Amino acid sequence: MPESIVTIMDVAIGGLLLGGIYALIAMGLSLQYGVARVLNISHGEFIMLGAFSTFTLYTVVGINPLICLAIVGPIAFIIGFLLQRTLFTQLRTSAPNPGAFEASSLLATFGLMYVIQGIALQIWGADYRAYTYLNFGVDLGGAIFSANKLVILGFAIGIGVAFYIFLARTHMGKGIRSAAQDPTTASLMGVNINRVLALCFGFGAAMAGLAGVLYSMRIPLNPAMGLQYTLIAIIIIVLGGLGSIPGAFIGGLILGIIGEIVTYIDPSLSLAAYYFIFMLLLLVRPKGIFGK
Amino acid sequence: MNITRFTSKGFLIPGLISLVILIALVTLPFYGSLYNVIMVTSILMYIILTVSWVLFSGPTGYMSLATAAFFGIGIYASAIFLPNTGAILPLLVVVVIGGLVSSLVALGVGALTLRLRGIYFAIFTFGLVVLILELGNWWEHTVTHTRGRFVMLVDNDVIFYIMLAIFVLLMLTTYLIRRSKFGLAMRSIGENEEAAAHIGVNVTMVKVITFAISAFFMGAAGVIWATKLTYVDPYVAFNPLFSFMPVLMAIFGGMGQIYGPVIGAVIFAYLQEKLQTEFPYYYMLIFGFVLVAAILYLPDGLIGLIQKLWRLIRRWRKGGAAKQDANT
């Protein structure tokens, strides 16, 4: 194969790998904002917690990172569920209007970010940590990718698709979707709105946790790593239309590819490029590419 | 009716208190320690950011998270015009330049974005901070090849007095705007933007101008803050924390009254300073808990809480008096 085609392949597949993680993170935030109306600034902290828990479970206890998915996911779910049941329910009932709730919950999650980072600092310290897992090359049509990248992509897409099927096919999933569209009507139709909100927040946290488990195989970890993923997730959910779960999934993949292209040109510009695209889009199409 | 009723009643006591505080502040370098002067300077900085944030976001209800961008522009103006190798322009001129550049950016951003409502405006303004931060970073790395910049040393008393002057100017501006026709226009926009437009308020102009005024003070404070920092890089200058702190301080203090945000900023800034020095390891944790607790339990801020208590006490006393009447 000519070298230029190999480069394009390299960038495209690399973009999908990055996009898989982004999609997972964004779907989580999309659930929390789209349904529970909480623009969760501490979303990235769940990624950080997921990643560090995996690090400890793997390096200290010796549990395989892929098995950690089954441990971290449910725990993150429970934490998210309880947060919605306590903190955000309290804020929601005391807010005079939905706009006030969005503002106060955003600020509360900013405080939550500090709390979680503070706890992580106590447990793991401020240094960078990393471990290696499945770090060998796999040849895909001439371009070489590390195995863990492919495993991450596979699991990210698998989890994303599984969750989408859950939303589309199951009774609980339909309840969540109708609540996302119109909370009042949904509660009239017999959907227990408080339970649905808590479920959504739980699933959102679980997705972040799972993304953290997967991503910990690839990157060095640090308690302050979360915020940038929150920011990326916010960009993606605006890109995909606030509250649209397929939009978040596709938006994540697109942003991953854009990120990989920009990184190929100049790595230090990738976040700036994300934000540039994002702000341009906000001005031109505030409802997002896939928004109604 | 605070526009027509401009009498001296209820005006004397707050005026006197303000005067006493002002005198205490002006004379601080003569009786306070260096540590005190430095600490009050940072508290003043937080008050300026908070009050200028409230100036725009309070009445209009648009939650701006662009504070760090305007503050950072001021910081960079300082780094460019007041390098440690020798000042290019006089300090006070740079303070004004920092304010003006921030204002200009606010005018542009405001004209583009103030049609975005609710959470979109908050997201966009926060995006602005990160975009400038990342672009600044890229510029410093690839174009100027500097990691960070050093700002010239300025005497701590001078820093303090300039910060104090910006603060006093800001308080006067806020006070005058609140009492003016312009303040009424802003409040009507916050109450109902559509109705405001249909009774003749030039909604876009009012919003953009106020946004620019508030950015001026943030930028000016940034310039002088940079001389205290002495080392500046994009992460220091455009720290997103400076976007959130004013919002939290304002909510913590209560936004209904002019002094609410000031009190909020004083307590918060003091708390932050103390926590950072006394409990460096638990600082983030404690601070986060305080934030969450403040949002949960003080929705109307400290001032709101005090007002609520005051009403309770009055009702209780009235109730007691009524009971006594019934007994006699």
Place this chain on the structure above:
Amino acid sequence: MQILEGEKVTKYFGGLAAVSNVDFYVGQGEVVGLIGPNGAGKTTLFNLISASLVPKPGVIKFKGKNITGKKPHKICRMGIARTFQTVKIFTNMPVLQNVLAGSFFGTSPGMSSADAAREASESLEFVGLSDMAALPARDLTLANQKRLEVARAMATRPELLLLDELMAGLNATEITEGMELVKKIRDKGITIVMIEHVMKAIMNVCDRIIVLHHGEKIAEGTPQEIATSKKVIEVYLGE
């Protein structure tokens, strides 16, 4: 002379024409009723006249001048004021301050505080809310909130007033009072266009009625003509 004219006024939302090709005029000093079933495009037409929306295509003229595409605050200062279907008062401000905002911003820019305050109290007195000047606007009853909205609009010194369902949600006594208020405004020489579902009010106070249906003007005439028009009766009974 016509105070307000519309030529081929059209507004699409997506593929749907909310207002389609409507020609209309309002004479100086007239009270014109705008009726039609729900979704007929009445409020959209109001939004077009008051410049919340811009017609595409179509032209709207006020006192002979083309005002299409101007900003709402400009339209207001030119002399067109409006109220809203769902009341849009400044709920957290005192009653008087609501009206004061109208006299400050809706009139010439050079108005002094004293003049604005005087005109605001006059407007309040005109609608009969003087006693409640100091109350927060949110504490008023619905009928009084609607009066407040009228007072705020009147404070901008309009020549043309657009009233969007002034009587909706009011009881029989309040409706009678509302009709009195409309007549009082007319007697001041202010031209009125009103959207209304309360037929008694429309028949009683309007000089002329325009009927909209599916965004199109289907009839126009005196209350008697409209009340006996086959086409109009069909539209209403066909619902």
